[in-house]
Ligand SMILES: Nc1ncnc2c1ncn2[C@@H]1O[C@H](COP(=O)(O)OP(=O)(O)OP(=O)(O)O)[C@@H](O)[C@H]1O
């Protein structure tokens with residue numbers, strides 16, 4: 080087997096077009112075993128398409144995809160015993176109750192842990208006797224989440240699982256994600272929103288227009304972004320500070336004592352040292368904002384992102 | 387804000403969504419009425435030829451049960467004899483489809499909520515749906531009337547024919563409008579509305595076949611009214627008044643039900659159910675069975691009732707056509723050595739076979755509707771293989787019509803078998819069984835459509851049934867060439883009881899059904915899940 084067993088998801092140069100629409104344009108994604116992996120990107124970036132290929136629901140035009148070491152299209156049925164999936168848009172059978180739906184989905188996958196089921200129903204405050212047609216959107220989402228989390232599958236694939244959950248329930252969900260990671264389970268968690276994956280994910284991949292444009296741990300990504308510094312110093316400086324290493328966007332007032340600039344993560348210490356020599360009376364250094372990095376990726380063409 | 391604010395906008399939206407469905411349906415309906423009339427005129431150029439040729443066929447109670455009594459013994463009445471009531475059923479189905487599509491279906495998927503939040507009166511969506519259906523119905527009647535005048539038939543009679551169709555159509559608009567208010571599910575709405583239509587048909591058939599006091603039953607059914615207009619005969623236009631009055635009452639009822647309920651809700655509130663699933667629900671077949679059980683039970687009940695009705699009619703058929711000359715003529719025309727009773731049963735079984743096929747097609751099409759709703763994806767993301775999911779549906783879709791036909795035959799046979807000229811239970815069962823392969827071919831077509839082209843599956847599945855019925859049962863009447871008629875699986879069914887049974891067509895039809903099913907499984911494995 081080409082893929083080492085400790086990689087649960089691996090795609091290489093995945094391509095998929097729907098008529099004129101290019102949904103995936105050479106997507107490379109790797110998720111090692113035991114990792115909660117955030118899968119971030121704007122609307123229409125190709126997250127759901129990737130997930131559907133990984134689940135063998137859609138066939139890629141070209142490229143390679145491996146799921147738990149198997150071929151997701153050919154070995155779909157076997158692989159699905161070890162994968163639990165929550166779709167972004169949960170549709171339920173209107174005349175089955177929530178409890179029945181949980182059991183049906185879990186049994187079709189191969190079984191359910193009754194104790195976990197009861198515990199999750201309680202934690203998510205779900206009424207399992209209600210008919211699915213009378214559930215609110217958030218409650219429909221909970222039904223699918225309970226069915227997935229109670230199944231004890233070693234890989235969870237979650238497509239925007241918290242859409243519709245209230246903040247309290249979202250916190251319960253985050254706890255469950257951490258618990259899944261502690262049990263050694265792997266998770267692919269797709270989302271639009273950074274804060275949703277920030278708590279639980281150790282690594283994230285950002286997808287845009289069908290390609291991964293950034294991937295790494297949150298710390299690594301933080302390094303990619305820049306801090307903004309605002310300092311008031313005693314010794315006036317000229318515009319010459321733009322020659323300092325790693326510095327951009329310099330704004331100095333007429334007196335030359337009020338300085339603003341942005342600096343990359345490597346050169347923060349150097350810049351602060353130089354400011355110190357000018358005699359700091361006031362200093363604010365805003366840490367790297369991942370949010371800005373993401374927004375920049377969302378808004379711009381894939382190649383030209385600078386923050 | 388008035389209750390009806392926004393009706394105009396919604397009507398335009400509905401028309402935009404149906405701008406293919408309605409014109410195609412109108413075209414097909416006009417082709418049916420005008421085409422079959424023209425074929426009759428070609429066949430019998432003179433009144434005398436017409437009378438001589440078909441006079442005795444019209445005394446056949448089986449034919450009367452299906453098409454209603456002929457209005458008069460003239461060329462015009464003869465030309466539209468087969469399309470007055472049958473066409474009225476199709477017009478009623480069009481009215482039903484349009485009203486249901488724009489009311490309960492919209493409400494179930496939640497789109498009506500989006501609309502309802504706009505500047506739209508409470509009654510506007512229902513009103514727009516009924517208006518569009520009403521316009522379609524009137525257009526169907528008008529086009530047919532004009533077409534019939536166009537081929538040279540009497541103008542008053544042609545208008546009478548159009549009126550007959552409009553009667554059935556507007557009555558069904560009212561029926562569907564009420565059905566859409568009663569339950570929260572679009573499927574249940576379909577069940578109620580179509581059951582009412584079936585009851586209308588049976589009432590009319592019994593009224594027209596059974597003699598004496600039972601004749602009044604035809605007057606209890608809007609499909610009976612369509613026939614009572616007597617196009618090209620008495621031309622009783624006033625019967626339209628009955629239909630308008632009925633529709634007004636039903637629309638009023640629908641409005642008052644609508645005013646009493648919430649958007650998305652039905653009259654009956656949802657009750658709590660079990661907190662966990664029974665063990666049988668854990669397999670693809672168990673789940674499919676659970677989801678289709680209500681419709682299976684409904685079909686079974688309908689077929690038991692239908693069997694009872696046919697069983698009670700069949701014994702009196704022989705008395706009604708006892709004239710030896712008529713019997714002799716019928717035998718020659720039917721190409722069958724059977725008795726009047728045999729011919730009656732064979733004809734009824736043909737129509738019952740169409741209904742049984744509809745039951746199976748409804749199940750087969752669920753593969754596509756489950757997929758479009760997104761639930762198919764959830765199932766296929768579990769350890770359920772595509773073959774087992776499709777197989778679960780195939781199993782029930784094939785079993786249901788099989789069981790329905792056999793149950794009906796059993797009910798007829800146990801009720802009337804062996805009495806007088808009526809054949810015994812086993813030969814009635816055999817006649818029904820011989821029809822099963824042809825029915826399964828159509829179910830297999832729906833299965834293939836669901837597996838290969840989910841978006842188009844309903845159009846293909848129902849279209850194939852309509853075409854098979856038109857070719858097989860009406861094709862010869864419309865004067866279509868033999869090879870075209872033979873495309874229909876129904877054209878290959880042995881005429882039983884009474885006729886000759888041969889294995890070849892039955893085996894070939896079975897093989898065709900099996901081949902189409904195999905193609906469905908192959909197609910379903912090969913494509914993306916939408
Ligand atoms: N079945 C389909 N037919 C046609 N186009 C499709 C289909 N599925 C996806 N697409 C297109 O492929 C692109 C990627 O869609 P995808 O659903 O993967 O995006 P996404 O990242 O999940 O977006 P969102 O965050 O909105 O869920 C979009 O442009 C979408 O319109």
Ligand SMILES: [Mg+2]
Nearest residue numbers: 126127167238
């Ligand atoms: Mg998506």
